[in-house]
Amino acid sequence: MKKIYLLLLTLCFSLQANDLDGKKVFETYCWGCHHQTAVAFGPPFTEIANKRTKEEIQAYIIEPKAMYKAFGYKRTVMTKLKLNDKEINAISDYILSYKGK
Template sequence: MKIFGSAVPVLLLLVAPAVMNAENHKRGEKLFKAYCWGCHHQTAEAFGPSFKTIANKRDRSEIIAQIADPDHTYRQLGYTRNSMPAFDDLNASQLEALTDYIMQFKDKK
Protein backbone atom coordinates (compact mmCIF):
# COMPACT_ATOMS: atom_id res chain seq x y z
CA MET A 1 0.00 0.00 0.00
CA LYS A 2 2.85 2.34 0.74
CA ILE A 3 4.27 1.91 -2.79
CA PHE A 4 0.88 2.70 -4.36
CA GLY A 5 0.51 5.75 -2.12
CA SER A 6 3.82 7.17 -3.28
CA ALA A 7 2.88 6.57 -6.94
CA VAL A 8 -0.29 8.64 -6.68
CA PRO A 9 1.44 12.05 -6.73
CA VAL A 10 3.43 11.00 -9.82
CA LEU A 11 0.24 9.80 -11.50
CA LEU A 12 -1.46 13.11 -10.69
CA LEU A 13 1.44 15.01 -12.26
CA LEU A 14 0.98 13.00 -15.44
CA VAL A 15 -2.82 13.23 -15.59
CA ALA A 16 -3.37 16.81 -14.36
CA PRO A 17 -2.05 18.58 -17.50
CA ALA A 18 -4.35 16.55 -19.75
CA VAL A 19 -7.35 17.36 -17.57
CA MET A 20 -6.40 21.03 -17.45
CA ASN A 21 -5.90 21.12 -21.23
CA ALA A 22 -9.32 19.55 -21.79
CA GLU A 23 -10.93 22.08 -19.46
CA ASN A 24 -9.11 24.99 -21.12
CA HIS A 25 -10.18 23.63 -24.53
CA LYS A 26 -13.83 23.67 -23.39
CA ARG A 27 -13.46 27.23 -22.09
CA GLY A 28 -11.78 28.33 -25.33
CA GLU A 29 -14.45 26.69 -27.47
CA LYS A 30 -17.19 28.34 -25.42
CA LEU A 31 -15.49 31.73 -25.84
CA PHE A 32 -15.12 31.07 -29.59
CA LYS A 33 -18.87 30.45 -29.84
CA ALA A 34 -19.69 33.54 -27.81
CA TYR A 35 -17.26 35.99 -29.42
CA CYS A 36 -15.71 34.72 -32.65
CA TRP A 37 -17.88 32.41 -34.71
CA GLY A 38 -19.78 35.23 -36.42
CA CYS A 39 -16.63 36.18 -38.33
CA HIS A 40 -14.21 33.27 -37.94
CA HIS A 41 -14.33 29.55 -38.55
CA GLN A 42 -11.88 27.05 -37.16
CA THR A 43 -10.49 25.78 -40.49
CA ALA A 44 -12.28 27.62 -43.31
CA GLU A 45 -11.99 31.26 -44.34
CA ALA A 46 -15.07 33.30 -43.43
CA PHE A 47 -15.43 37.06 -43.00
CA GLY A 48 -12.19 36.90 -41.03
CA PRO A 49 -9.29 34.48 -41.37
CA SER A 50 -9.69 30.96 -40.07
CA PHE A 51 -8.15 29.94 -36.77
CA LYS A 52 -5.93 27.59 -38.79
CA THR A 53 -4.58 30.56 -40.77
CA ILE A 54 -4.17 32.67 -37.64
CA ALA A 55 -2.41 29.91 -35.69
CA ASN A 56 0.02 29.28 -38.55
CA LYS A 57 0.78 32.96 -39.08
CA ARG A 58 0.82 34.46 -35.57
CA ASP A 59 2.38 33.78 -32.21
CA ARG A 60 0.45 33.78 -28.94
CA SER A 61 1.27 37.38 -28.03
CA GLU A 62 0.13 38.67 -31.43
CA ILE A 63 -3.15 36.77 -31.16
CA ILE A 64 -3.85 38.10 -27.68
CA ALA A 65 -2.97 41.66 -28.72
CA GLN A 66 -5.26 41.48 -31.76
CA ILE A 67 -8.18 40.19 -29.69
CA ALA A 68 -7.72 42.68 -26.86
CA ASP A 69 -6.78 45.81 -28.83
CA PRO A 70 -7.16 45.41 -32.60
CA ASP A 71 -7.26 49.15 -33.25
CA HIS A 72 -3.63 49.40 -32.18
CA THR A 73 -2.29 46.16 -33.64
CA TYR A 74 -3.82 45.63 -37.06
CA ARG A 75 -1.21 47.67 -38.95
CA GLN A 76 1.66 45.94 -37.13
CA LEU A 77 0.17 42.61 -38.22
CA GLY A 78 0.07 43.70 -41.87
CA TYR A 79 -3.63 44.49 -42.25
CA THR A 80 -4.67 47.61 -44.18
CA ARG A 81 -7.90 48.07 -42.24
CA ASN A 82 -9.46 46.85 -39.04
CA SER A 83 -12.93 45.40 -38.92
CA MET A 84 -12.43 43.44 -35.71
CA PRO A 85 -14.02 44.82 -32.56
CA ALA A 86 -12.02 44.98 -29.34
CA PHE A 87 -12.98 42.39 -26.76
CA ASP A 88 -11.74 44.33 -23.77
CA ASP A 89 -14.21 42.56 -21.50
CA LEU A 90 -12.17 39.34 -21.70
CA ASN A 91 -9.84 38.82 -18.76
CA ALA A 92 -6.31 37.39 -19.02
CA SER A 93 -7.45 33.85 -18.25
CA GLN A 94 -10.11 34.01 -20.95
CA LEU A 95 -7.63 35.42 -23.47
CA GLU A 96 -5.26 32.54 -22.69
CA ALA A 97 -8.04 29.94 -23.06
CA LEU A 98 -9.18 31.42 -26.36
CA THR A 99 -5.60 31.61 -27.62
CA ASP A 100 -5.02 27.98 -26.61
CA TYR A 101 -8.13 27.05 -28.58
CA ILE A 102 -6.93 28.97 -31.64
CA MET A 103 -3.42 27.51 -31.44
CA GLN A 104 -4.70 23.94 -31.53
CA PHE A 105 -5.47 24.48 -35.23
CA LYS A 106 -1.79 25.12 -36.06
CA ASP A 107 -0.37 22.64 -38.55
CA LYS A 108 1.73 19.92 -36.97
CA LYS A 109 5.27 19.93 -38.32
Protein backbone atom coordinates (compact mmCIF):
# COMPACT_ATOMS: atom_id res chain seq x y z
CA MET A 1 0.00 0.00 0.00
CA LYS A 2 2.82 2.39 0.94
CA LYS A 3 4.57 1.71 -2.35
CA ILE A 4 1.40 2.43 -4.34
CA TYR A 5 0.90 5.68 -2.44
CA LEU A 6 4.50 6.74 -3.11
CA LEU A 7 4.22 5.74 -6.78
CA LEU A 8 1.06 7.81 -7.20
CA LEU A 9 2.75 10.77 -5.53
CA THR A 10 5.71 10.47 -7.86
CA LEU A 11 3.51 10.32 -10.93
CA CYS A 12 1.45 13.27 -9.79
CA PHE A 13 4.50 15.43 -9.13
CA SER A 14 6.35 14.43 -12.28
CA LEU A 15 3.43 15.54 -14.45
CA GLN A 16 3.56 19.08 -13.12
CA ALA A 17 6.06 21.75 -14.09
CA ASN A 18 8.24 22.96 -11.29
CA ASP A 19 8.61 26.71 -11.57
CA LEU A 20 8.98 27.46 -7.86
CA ASP A 21 12.25 28.14 -6.10
CA GLY A 22 12.73 25.46 -3.46
CA LYS A 23 14.92 27.74 -1.38
CA LYS A 24 12.08 30.26 -1.07
CA VAL A 25 9.66 27.52 -0.05
CA PHE A 26 12.23 26.35 2.53
CA GLU A 27 12.68 29.86 3.90
CA THR A 28 8.91 30.32 4.17
CA TYR A 29 7.89 27.00 5.73
CA CYS A 30 10.89 24.98 6.94
CA TRP A 31 13.62 27.27 8.20
CA GLY A 32 12.21 27.56 11.72
CA CYS A 33 12.95 23.88 12.40
CA HIS A 34 15.42 22.77 9.70
CA HIS A 35 18.69 24.17 8.42
CA GLN A 36 20.51 23.07 5.33
CA THR A 37 23.62 21.55 6.91
CA ALA A 38 23.34 22.08 10.67
CA VAL A 39 21.14 20.39 13.24
CA ALA A 40 18.33 22.65 14.37
CA PHE A 41 15.08 21.44 15.93
CA GLY A 42 14.70 18.97 13.05
CA PRO A 43 17.39 17.15 11.09
CA PRO A 44 19.42 19.06 8.50
CA PHE A 45 18.69 18.66 4.83
CA THR A 46 22.05 16.95 4.32
CA GLU A 47 20.93 14.14 6.63
CA ILE A 48 17.45 13.89 5.12
CA ALA A 49 18.79 13.88 1.54
CA ASN A 50 21.25 11.11 2.28
CA LYS A 51 18.62 8.88 3.92
CA ARG A 52 15.44 9.42 1.90
CA THR A 53 14.14 9.25 -1.65
CA LYS A 54 12.15 12.08 -3.17
CA GLU A 55 8.96 10.09 -2.74
CA GLU A 56 9.67 9.47 0.93
CA ILE A 57 10.41 13.14 1.54
CA GLN A 58 7.19 14.17 -0.17
CA ALA A 59 5.13 11.59 1.71
CA TYR A 60 6.54 12.80 5.02
CA ILE A 61 5.80 16.44 4.18
CA ILE A 62 2.23 15.56 3.20
CA GLU A 63 1.41 13.28 6.17
CA PRO A 64 4.11 13.33 8.87
CA LYS A 65 1.85 11.73 11.47
CA ALA A 66 1.09 8.83 9.14
CA MET A 67 4.69 8.30 8.03
CA TYR A 68 6.88 8.66 11.13
CA LYS A 69 6.64 5.00 12.16
CA ALA A 70 7.52 3.83 8.65
CA PHE A 71 10.70 5.93 8.94
CA GLY A 72 11.63 4.33 12.25
CA TYR A 73 10.90 7.37 14.43
CA LYS A 74 9.33 7.00 17.87
CA ARG A 75 7.35 10.20 17.41
CA THR A 76 7.02 13.22 15.16
CA VAL A 77 6.70 16.86 16.04
CA MET A 78 6.55 18.00 12.44
CA THR A 79 3.32 19.78 11.70
CA LYS A 80 1.27 19.04 8.64
CA LEU A 81 2.05 21.84 6.20
CA LYS A 82 -0.57 23.09 3.79
CA LEU A 83 1.60 23.11 0.67
CA ASN A 84 0.41 22.68 -2.88
CA ASP A 85 1.93 20.08 -5.20
CA LYS A 86 4.36 22.53 -6.79
CA GLU A 87 5.64 23.67 -3.39
CA ILE A 88 6.11 20.07 -2.24
CA ASN A 89 7.98 19.23 -5.42
CA ALA A 90 10.16 22.35 -5.14
CA ILE A 91 11.08 21.74 -1.50
CA SER A 92 11.81 18.05 -2.04
CA ASP A 93 14.13 18.91 -4.95
CA TYR A 94 15.80 21.55 -2.79
CA ILE A 95 16.32 19.07 0.06
CA LEU A 96 17.80 16.51 -2.34
CA SER A 97 20.22 19.12 -3.70
CA TYR A 98 22.09 18.62 -0.40
CA LYS A 99 22.68 14.92 -1.01
CA GLY A 100 26.34 14.05 -0.57
CA LYS A 101 27.28 17.40 0.93
